Amino acid sequence: xxxxxxxxxxxxxxxxxxxxxxxxxxxxxxxxxxxxxxxxxxxxxxxxxxxxx
Amino acid sequence: xxxxxxxxxxxxxxxxxxxxxxxxxxxxxxxxxxxxxxxxxxxxxxxxxxxxxxxxxxxxxxxxxxxxxxxxxxxxxxxxxxxxxxxxxxxxxxxxxxxxxxxxxxxxxxxxxxxxxxxxxxxxxxxxxxxxxxxxxxxxxxxxxxxxxxxxxxxxxxxxxxxxxxxxxxxxxxxxxxxxxxxxxxxxxxxxxxxxxxxxxxxxxxxxxxxxxxxxxxxxxxxxxxxxxxxxxxxxxxxxxxxxxxxxxxxxxx
Numbered sequence: 001x002x003x004x005x006x007x008x009x010x011x012x013x014x015x016x017x018x019x020x021x022x023x024x025x026x027x028x029x030x031x032x033x034x035x036x037x038x039x040x041x042x043x044x045x046x047x048x049x050x051x052x053x
Numbered sequence: 054x055x056x057x058x059x060x061x062x063x064x065x066x067x068x069x070x071x072x073x074x075x076x077x078x079x080x081x082x083x084x085x086x087x088x089x090x091x092x093x094x095x096x097x098x099x100x101x102x103x104x105x106x107x108x109x110x111x112x113x114x115x116x117x118x119x120x121x122x123x124x125x126x127x128x129x130x131x132x133x134x135x136x137x138x139x140x141x142x143x144x145x146x147x148x149x150x151x152x153x154x155x156x157x158x159x160x161x162x163x164x165x166x167x168x169x170x171x172x173x174x175x176x177x178x179x180x181x182x183x184x185x186x187x188x189x190x191x192x193x194x195x196x197x198x199x200x201x202x203x204x205x206x207x208x209x210x211x212x213x214x215x216x217x218x219x220x221x222x223x224x225x226x227x228x229x230x231x232x233x234x235x236x237x238x239x240x241x242x243x244x245x246x247x248x249x250x251x252x253x254x255x256x257x258x259x260x261x262x263x264x265x266x267x268x269x270x271x272x273x274x275x276x277x278x279x280x281x282x283x284x285x286x287x288x289x290x291x292x293x294x295x296x297x298x299x300x301x302x303x304x305x306x307x
Contacts, residue, residue, distance in 0.1 A: 032107055050244075
Protein backbone atom coordinates (compact mmCIF):
# COMPACT_ATOMS: atom_id res chain seq x y z
CA UNK A 1 0.00 0.00 0.00
CA UNK A 2 2.57 2.59 1.12
CA UNK A 3 5.04 1.09 -1.34
CA UNK A 4 2.49 1.49 -4.11
CA UNK A 5 1.95 5.17 -3.18
CA UNK A 6 5.71 5.76 -3.07
CA UNK A 7 6.18 4.22 -6.51
CA UNK A 8 3.38 6.33 -7.99
CA UNK A 9 4.62 9.66 -6.64
CA UNK A 10 6.42 11.66 -9.31
CA UNK A 11 9.96 12.98 -9.17
CA UNK A 12 13.13 11.86 -7.42
CA UNK A 13 13.45 10.68 -3.83
CA UNK A 14 13.48 14.24 -2.39
CA UNK A 15 10.34 15.27 -4.26
CA UNK A 16 8.67 12.02 -3.22
CA UNK A 17 9.62 12.60 0.42
CA UNK A 18 8.22 16.14 0.30
CA UNK A 19 5.00 14.97 -1.35
CA UNK A 20 4.63 12.18 1.23
CA UNK A 21 5.05 14.70 4.02
CA UNK A 22 2.34 16.89 2.48
CA UNK A 23 0.06 13.86 2.14
CA UNK A 24 0.62 12.93 5.81
CA UNK A 25 -0.14 16.50 6.88
CA UNK A 26 -3.31 16.54 4.78
CA UNK A 27 -4.46 13.27 6.35
CA UNK A 28 -3.77 14.56 9.89
CA UNK A 29 -5.63 17.78 9.07
CA UNK A 30 -8.69 15.89 7.84
CA UNK A 31 -8.60 13.59 10.89
CA UNK A 32 -8.31 16.45 13.41
CA UNK A 33 -10.90 18.67 11.76
CA UNK A 34 -13.54 16.29 10.51
CA UNK A 35 -13.10 12.66 11.52
CA UNK A 36 -12.24 13.00 15.23
CA UNK A 37 -14.85 15.67 16.04
CA UNK A 38 -17.40 13.39 14.39
CA UNK A 39 -16.23 10.25 16.17
CA UNK A 40 -15.78 11.76 19.62
CA UNK A 41 -19.44 12.03 20.72
CA UNK A 42 -19.94 8.42 19.65
CA UNK A 43 -17.29 7.21 22.09
CA UNK A 44 -17.96 6.99 25.83
CA UNK A 45 -15.01 9.08 27.05
CA UNK A 46 -16.32 12.54 27.64
CA UNK A 47 -19.92 12.64 28.86
CA UNK A 48 -19.86 14.82 31.95
CA UNK A 49 -23.51 15.53 32.70
CA UNK A 50 -26.09 13.52 34.57
CA UNK A 51 -29.25 12.94 32.61
CA UNK A 52 -32.13 10.56 32.02
CA UNK A 53 -31.05 9.27 28.66
CA UNK B 54 40.36 -19.96 5.94
CA UNK B 55 39.65 -16.84 3.90
CA UNK B 56 39.30 -18.82 0.74
CA UNK B 57 36.82 -21.21 2.26
CA UNK B 58 34.59 -18.50 3.72
CA UNK B 59 34.57 -16.69 0.40
CA UNK B 60 33.71 -19.93 -1.21
CA UNK B 61 30.76 -20.61 1.06
CA UNK B 62 29.50 -17.04 0.63
CA UNK B 63 29.48 -17.44 -3.11
CA UNK B 64 27.87 -20.77 -2.72
CA UNK B 65 24.96 -19.51 -0.64
CA UNK B 66 24.51 -16.17 -2.42
CA UNK B 67 24.16 -17.56 -5.90
CA UNK B 68 21.25 -19.97 -5.40
CA UNK B 69 19.40 -17.49 -3.19
CA UNK B 70 19.31 -14.85 -5.90
CA UNK B 71 18.25 -17.47 -8.36
CA UNK B 72 15.53 -18.78 -6.05
CA UNK B 73 13.95 -15.39 -5.20
CA UNK B 74 12.03 -14.70 -8.43
CA UNK B 75 10.58 -18.18 -8.31
CA UNK B 76 9.27 -17.71 -4.76
CA UNK B 77 7.76 -14.34 -5.64
CA UNK B 78 5.78 -15.85 -8.47
CA UNK B 79 4.37 -18.59 -6.29
CA UNK B 80 3.33 -16.70 -3.16
CA UNK B 81 3.22 -13.16 -4.56
CA UNK B 82 -0.49 -12.55 -4.10
CA UNK B 83 -0.59 -13.85 -0.53
CA UNK B 84 2.54 -11.92 0.43
CA UNK B 85 1.06 -8.73 -1.01
CA UNK B 86 -2.23 -9.26 0.82
CA UNK B 87 -0.43 -9.89 4.11
CA UNK B 88 1.72 -6.80 3.70
CA UNK B 89 -1.32 -4.61 2.89
CA UNK B 90 -3.08 -6.05 5.95
CA UNK B 91 -0.04 -5.30 8.08
CA UNK B 92 0.15 -1.77 6.77
CA UNK B 93 -3.54 -1.26 7.54
CA UNK B 94 -2.93 -2.44 11.11
CA UNK B 95 -0.03 -0.02 11.49
CA UNK B 96 -2.24 2.74 10.08
CA UNK B 97 -5.03 1.90 12.53
CA UNK B 98 -2.54 2.08 15.40
CA UNK B 99 -1.28 5.46 14.24
CA UNK B 100 -4.83 6.80 13.87
CA UNK B 101 -5.70 5.66 17.42
CA UNK B 102 -2.53 7.30 18.69
CA UNK B 103 -3.47 10.50 16.91
CA UNK B 104 -6.93 10.31 18.46
CA UNK B 105 -5.35 10.31 21.92
CA UNK B 106 -3.26 13.34 20.95
CA UNK B 107 -6.42 14.98 19.64
CA UNK B 108 -8.50 14.24 22.75
CA UNK B 109 -5.97 15.16 25.39
CA UNK B 110 -4.10 17.98 23.72
CA UNK B 111 -5.66 19.49 20.62
CA UNK B 112 -9.19 19.85 22.07
CA UNK B 113 -7.63 21.74 25.01
CA UNK B 114 -5.87 24.13 22.64
CA UNK B 115 -9.08 24.81 20.72
CA UNK B 116 -11.24 25.06 23.85
CA UNK B 117 -8.89 27.38 25.74
CA UNK B 118 -8.72 29.65 22.73
CA UNK B 119 -12.54 29.78 22.48
CA UNK B 120 -12.94 30.26 26.25
CA UNK B 121 -10.40 33.09 26.37
CA UNK B 122 -12.16 34.85 23.53
CA UNK B 123 -15.57 34.55 25.16
CA UNK B 124 -14.23 35.55 28.59
CA UNK B 125 -12.67 38.67 27.09
CA UNK B 126 -16.01 39.50 25.52
CA UNK B 127 -17.85 39.14 28.84
CA UNK B 128 -15.27 41.30 30.65
CA UNK B 129 -15.55 43.84 27.86
CA UNK B 130 -19.35 43.97 28.09
CA UNK B 131 -19.14 44.36 31.89
CA UNK B 132 -16.69 47.22 31.56
CA UNK B 133 -18.88 49.02 29.05
CA UNK B 134 -22.04 48.56 31.05
CA UNK B 135 -20.33 50.51 33.81
CA UNK B 136 -19.78 53.43 31.48
CA UNK B 137 -23.36 53.66 30.22
CA UNK B 138 -25.50 55.11 33.01
CA UNK B 139 -26.46 52.95 35.97
CA UNK B 140 -28.13 50.29 33.87
CA UNK B 141 -28.31 46.93 35.69
CA UNK B 142 -26.19 44.10 34.34
CA UNK B 143 -27.82 42.15 31.57
CA UNK B 144 -27.08 38.46 31.67
CA UNK B 145 -27.02 37.42 28.09
CA UNK B 146 -27.10 33.65 28.09
CA UNK B 147 -25.12 33.52 24.87
CA UNK B 148 -22.16 35.35 26.35
CA UNK B 149 -21.83 33.67 29.69
CA UNK B 150 -23.13 34.84 33.02
CA UNK B 151 -19.99 35.00 35.12
CA UNK B 152 -16.82 33.31 36.26
CA UNK B 153 -16.16 30.45 38.59
CA UNK B 154 -13.04 30.60 40.77
CA UNK B 155 -12.04 27.41 42.53
CA UNK B 156 -8.52 27.89 43.88
CA UNK B 157 -8.25 24.29 45.13
CA UNK B 158 -8.98 22.95 41.66
CA UNK B 159 -7.58 25.40 39.17
CA UNK B 160 -5.65 28.64 39.27
CA UNK B 161 -7.56 30.12 36.36
CA UNK B 162 -11.12 31.37 36.18
CA UNK B 163 -13.80 29.34 34.44
CA UNK B 164 -16.42 31.07 32.34
CA UNK B 165 -19.98 29.91 33.04
CA UNK B 166 -22.48 29.70 30.19
CA UNK B 167 -26.01 28.48 29.78
CA UNK B 168 -26.56 24.83 28.89
CA UNK B 169 -24.64 21.60 29.18
CA UNK B 170 -24.65 20.36 25.60
CA UNK B 171 -21.30 19.26 24.24
CA UNK B 172 -21.37 22.18 21.82
CA UNK B 173 -21.25 24.59 24.76
CA UNK B 174 -18.94 22.62 27.06
CA UNK B 175 -16.48 21.96 24.22
CA UNK B 176 -15.60 25.66 24.27
CA UNK B 177 -13.74 25.15 27.54
CA UNK B 178 -16.41 26.59 29.80
CA UNK B 179 -18.62 25.30 32.59
CA UNK B 180 -22.31 25.13 31.77
CA UNK B 181 -25.28 25.42 34.10
CA UNK B 182 -28.01 22.83 33.72
CA UNK B 183 -31.20 23.64 31.87
CA UNK B 184 -32.12 19.98 31.48
CA UNK B 185 -33.14 17.60 33.09
CA UNK B 186 -33.25 19.82 36.22
CA UNK B 187 -33.05 23.54 35.65
CA UNK B 188 -30.37 25.27 37.69
CA UNK B 189 -31.32 28.16 39.96
CA UNK B 190 -28.94 30.99 39.25
CA UNK B 191 -27.46 32.75 42.27
CA UNK B 192 -28.45 36.03 40.64
CA UNK B 193 -32.12 34.96 40.81
CA UNK B 194 -32.09 35.74 44.56
CA UNK B 195 -34.15 32.70 45.48
CA UNK B 196 -33.25 29.42 47.11
CA UNK B 197 -32.22 26.58 44.86
CA UNK B 198 -29.36 24.65 43.37
CA UNK B 199 -26.84 26.21 40.99
CA UNK B 200 -25.83 23.05 39.12
CA UNK B 201 -22.85 23.08 36.76
CA UNK B 202 -21.00 20.67 34.49
CA UNK B 203 -17.63 20.85 32.74
CA UNK B 204 -15.13 18.52 31.10
CA UNK B 205 -12.70 16.42 33.13
CA UNK B 206 -10.35 15.76 30.20
CA UNK B 207 -9.94 17.46 26.87
CA UNK B 208 -11.93 20.48 25.72
CA UNK B 209 -10.26 22.68 28.31
CA UNK B 210 -10.54 20.05 31.08
CA UNK B 211 -11.86 22.73 33.42
CA UNK B 212 -12.91 20.29 36.16
CA UNK B 213 -9.87 18.03 35.78
CA UNK B 214 -8.75 18.44 39.38
CA UNK B 215 -12.20 18.16 40.94
CA UNK B 216 -10.89 15.35 43.20
CA UNK B 217 -8.64 17.89 44.93
CA UNK B 218 -11.67 19.69 46.36
CA UNK B 219 -12.28 18.96 50.03
CA UNK B 220 -14.83 20.02 52.60
CA UNK B 221 -14.44 23.69 53.44
CA UNK B 222 -12.74 24.67 50.17
CA UNK B 223 -14.17 27.85 48.66
CA UNK B 224 -15.97 28.01 45.33
CA UNK B 225 -16.44 31.62 44.28
CA UNK B 226 -18.81 32.70 41.54
CA UNK B 227 -18.17 36.15 40.15
CA UNK B 228 -20.81 38.19 38.36
CA UNK B 229 -20.64 41.77 37.24
CA UNK B 230 -21.69 43.14 40.63
CA UNK B 231 -21.25 40.36 43.15
CA UNK B 232 -18.97 37.68 44.52
CA UNK B 233 -20.92 34.62 45.65
CA UNK B 234 -18.73 32.70 48.10
CA UNK B 235 -19.66 29.03 48.50
CA UNK B 236 -18.01 26.45 50.75
CA UNK B 237 -17.77 22.78 49.80
CA UNK B 238 -19.73 20.66 52.32
CA UNK B 239 -20.15 17.29 50.59
CA UNK B 240 -18.47 15.19 47.89
CA UNK B 241 -19.87 12.19 46.04
CA UNK B 242 -16.87 10.58 44.35
CA UNK B 243 -18.85 8.14 42.23
CA UNK B 244 -22.46 7.99 41.14
CA UNK B 245 -24.49 6.75 38.22
CA UNK B 246 -24.81 9.00 35.21
CA UNK B 247 -28.59 8.63 35.55
CA UNK B 248 -28.59 10.05 39.07
CA UNK B 249 -30.30 13.36 38.28
CA UNK B 250 -31.33 13.73 41.94
CA UNK B 251 -27.94 15.28 42.67
CA UNK B 252 -29.17 18.34 40.78
CA UNK B 253 -32.39 18.84 42.75
CA UNK B 254 -33.12 22.09 44.52
CA UNK B 255 -32.47 20.34 47.83
CA UNK B 256 -29.86 17.67 47.07
CA UNK B 257 -30.77 15.03 49.66
CA UNK B 258 -27.76 12.84 48.99
CA UNK B 259 -25.53 15.64 50.22
CA UNK B 260 -27.31 15.47 53.59
CA UNK B 261 -29.41 18.61 53.21
CA UNK B 262 -33.13 18.57 53.93
CA UNK B 263 -33.96 22.27 53.83
CA UNK B 264 -33.96 24.66 50.92
CA UNK B 265 -30.88 26.83 50.65
CA UNK B 266 -28.44 28.37 48.23
CA UNK B 267 -26.47 25.41 46.92
CA UNK B 268 -23.95 24.90 44.17
CA UNK B 269 -23.33 21.54 42.48
CA UNK B 270 -20.36 20.69 40.27
CA UNK B 271 -20.62 17.56 38.14
CA UNK B 272 -18.09 15.95 35.83
CA UNK B 273 -17.10 12.47 34.71
CA UNK B 274 -14.98 10.01 36.64
CA UNK B 275 -12.62 8.15 36.62
CA UNK B 276 -10.33 10.37 34.56
CA UNK B 277 -10.14 9.66 30.82
CA UNK B 278 -13.47 7.80 30.85
CA UNK B 279 -17.05 8.64 31.69
CA UNK B 280 -18.35 5.55 33.40
CA UNK B 281 -19.49 7.45 36.52
CA UNK B 282 -20.11 11.01 37.63
CA UNK B 283 -18.24 12.94 40.30
CA UNK B 284 -20.31 15.42 42.28
CA UNK B 285 -19.25 18.23 44.63
CA UNK B 286 -21.76 20.27 46.63
CA UNK B 287 -21.25 23.67 48.17
CA UNK B 288 -23.41 26.04 50.15
CA UNK B 289 -23.51 29.82 49.91
CA UNK B 290 -21.64 31.38 52.77
CA UNK B 291 -21.89 35.06 51.93
CA UNK B 292 -22.28 37.51 49.09
CA UNK B 293 -19.86 40.38 48.62
CA UNK B 294 -20.42 43.42 46.49
CA UNK B 295 -17.85 43.97 43.78
CA UNK B 296 -15.90 47.17 44.48
CA UNK B 297 -14.43 49.48 41.89
CA UNK B 298 -11.09 47.68 41.72
CA UNK B 299 -12.87 44.32 41.59
CA UNK B 300 -10.90 43.28 44.69
CA UNK B 301 -11.44 39.53 45.02
CA UNK B 302 -12.78 38.10 48.30
CA UNK B 303 -10.29 36.83 50.92
CA UNK B 304 -10.60 33.25 49.66
CA UNK B 305 -9.07 34.16 46.32
CA UNK B 306 -6.20 36.23 47.69
CA UNK B 307 -2.89 34.67 48.56
